[in-house]
Amino acid sequence: MGSLLALLDLQHIDTALLQLKHRLATLEERTNLSAATVLNNGFKKELIGVNAKLAAAKKDIETLEVANHKCEASIAKYAQQLKTIIAPREAEALQNEIAAATAERSANDDRELELLEVVEQFDRQQTELNNQIIKQDEIIQQATHALSVAIAQCEQSQVELDAKRTTISSSIEPKLIKLYDLKRNRRTTPAVADLHNTTCRSCHLDLSKVELAVLKKMPDGELPECPNCDCYLIV
Numbered sequence: 001m002g003s004l005l006a007l008l009d010l011q012h013i014d015t016a017l018l019q020l021k022h023r024l025a026t027l028e029e030r031t032n033l034s035a036a037t038v039l040n041n042g043f044k045k046e047l048i049g050v051n052a053k054l055a056a057a058k059k060d061i062e063t064l065e066v067a068n069h070k071c072e073a074s075i076a077k078y079a080q081q082l083k084t085i086i087a088p089r090e091a092e093a094l095q096n097e098i099a100a101a102t103a104e105r106s107a108n109d110d111r112e113l114e115l116l117e118v119v120e121q122f123d124r125q126q127t128e129l130n131n132q133i134i135k136q137d138e139i140i141q142q143a144t145h146a147l148s149v150a151i152a153q154c155e156q157s158q159v160e161l162d163a164k165r166t167t168i169s170s171s172i173e174p175k176l177i178k179l180y181d182l183k184r185n186r187r188t189t190p191a192v193a194d195l196h197n198t199t200c201r202s203c204h205l206d207l208s209k210v211e212l213a214v215l216k217k218m219p220d221g222e223l224p225e226c227p228n229c230d231c232y233l234i235v
């Protein structure tokens with residue numbers, strides 16, 4: 001029975017090691033970091049789009065301004081020519097040219113005003129996104145730190161549990177450890193358990209009085225097993 005009690009300690013360590021492995025694989029800190037990174041990548045992608053639209057709008061404005069300089073130069077040129085022209089038909093043609101250039105300039109001005117509003121709107125979006133990215137970078141930094149702390153805690157627990165396991169293992173007969181390993185590899189529930197009143201702590205099923213009596217009378221050298229789940233049972 002003494003060796004079974006040591007085996008139970010070993011089982012407790014192995015259960016803790018399994019829980020630790022599960023914890024390490026499903027760390028909330030890792031999920032948080034991943035979510036924060038996805039969010040930030042979204043902001044960065046959006047910013048690239050806004051920057052491109054902003055640059056395009058500014059380029060359109062430059063093009064309109066170049067076109068308007070041309071219009072103004074044409075208007076000035078025609079106005080100058082108009083001063084020296086006497087023939088009414090030629091004068092009319094020049095006046096038509098001036099009217100056309102003036103209309104073009106006016107249309108360009110309207111379009112430029114629209115574009116200036118667009119630029120203002122993209123500028124605001126750009127500022128907002130930049131602020132969000134700065135905030136999100138801080139969140140990511142904190143989440144990265146939190147994750148490394150959590151991983152370090154898990155690693156520390158692992159070292160402690162491994163050390164305990166080595167100590168306990170060395171106090172148990174190798175033959176018994178082999179039996180334990182065989183049983184453990186075939187199941188997901190504990191391979192060694194004790195009773196809570198008449199309930200097996202591995203399968204959580206009750207044992208009858210008769211079953212308990214049989215297990216208690218088992219000769220030395222034989223290992224009692226739960227009639228329900230087959231685990232080694234400390235009775």
Ligand SMILES: [Zn+2]
Binds near residue numbers: 226227229231
């Ligand atoms: Zn059981």
